Amino acid sequence: MSTEDIRIVIADDHTLLREALRDTLLVEEDMQVSGVAGDGEEVLAVAARAKPHIVLLDLEMPKHNPIRTVAGLRQITPAPRIIILTMHDGAASVHKLLNAGVSAYVSKNVSRQHLVSTIRSVRAGQAVIVATSGGLGDGTDPADRPISLSRRELEVLDLVAEALSNRQIATRLSITEGTVKRHLRNIFEKLDANSRIDAVRKAQGASLLPAYL
Structure with a gap:
């Protein structure tokens, strides 16, 4: 893995959440937010221009079919790794998106530490599968921690x-x-x-x- 900062694009149609995510990630010394997007079409344009290592992609946005958006992102050279960040879970969705080339599937309820760790793991080439059900809490109680399988x-x-x-x-x-x-x-x-x-x-x-x- 390169020692350069991890370039990240955040795609979510909620402005406050985009700003909160950006502020959260900018605290990390090895991360930079190289672009934000509010819909499926915009994230393709932003990612093509910014050439990020990671795209944090919401499932529900305007002008956005997740499978098609993932396919479009994977056609960018070099292709970014994609982390789905969502409030919705369900094994069918997880498997469809993993088969489409997504690297991780993360609940918006995870702790900052877990999100940051997932980004670093995915950037390092580790495919991370993350459980999203069960009220993931802040990760301080072992029973509430997200479950990650390679x-x-x-x-x-x-x-x-x-x-x-x-x-x-x-x-x-x-x-x-x-x-x-x-x-x-x-x-x-x-x-x-x-x-x-x-x-x-x-x-x-x-x-x-x-x-x-």
């Missing part, structure tokens, strides 16, 4: 939900069984789960997996 951990959990064995998961993902077990240990710890079924249920409850899995 993209690979989510892939493993998807296959666990399909009742695949460790060996079958390893074959499907072209990794070793030992790597599958390591991912499962991490998943269990992050979800505070004591079994594969418990992990799937908790992931569904946190909108990390569709409830129909």
Whole structure:
């Protein structure tokens, strides 16, 4: 990762929230807000001009279809990494947007520390999946902290939900069984789960997996 400041574009149609986010991020020594936008068309123009590393993208704005906007952002060279920042959760939305190329899905209720940490992780190339349900609070109580799974951990959990064995998961993902077990240990710890079924249920409850899995 480059040592240059992380350039960020904020896209939200609420002026007060844009200003609050800008003020929050400008406190960080390694971050700069290189542009703001209030609708889906404007964010494409601003991002094309500002060449940000990160776009914080609201789900509900005028002139904005999230999937199309994400596709447009990914056509910019170099393509910014996209973090959805929203009040809305739901596994179907999470999965659609991740499949479209979004790096993280974050509730507007997360703490400043969590948002900043997510931005840095995404800039470093780590795909971060963030639970948005359950009243995320300020992150001071462990029970209220957002749950983050890497993209690979989510892939493993998807296959666990399909009742695949460790060996079958390893074959499907072209990794070793030992790597599958390591991912499962991490998943269990992050979800505070004591079994594969418990992990799937908790992931569904946190909108990390569709409830129909």
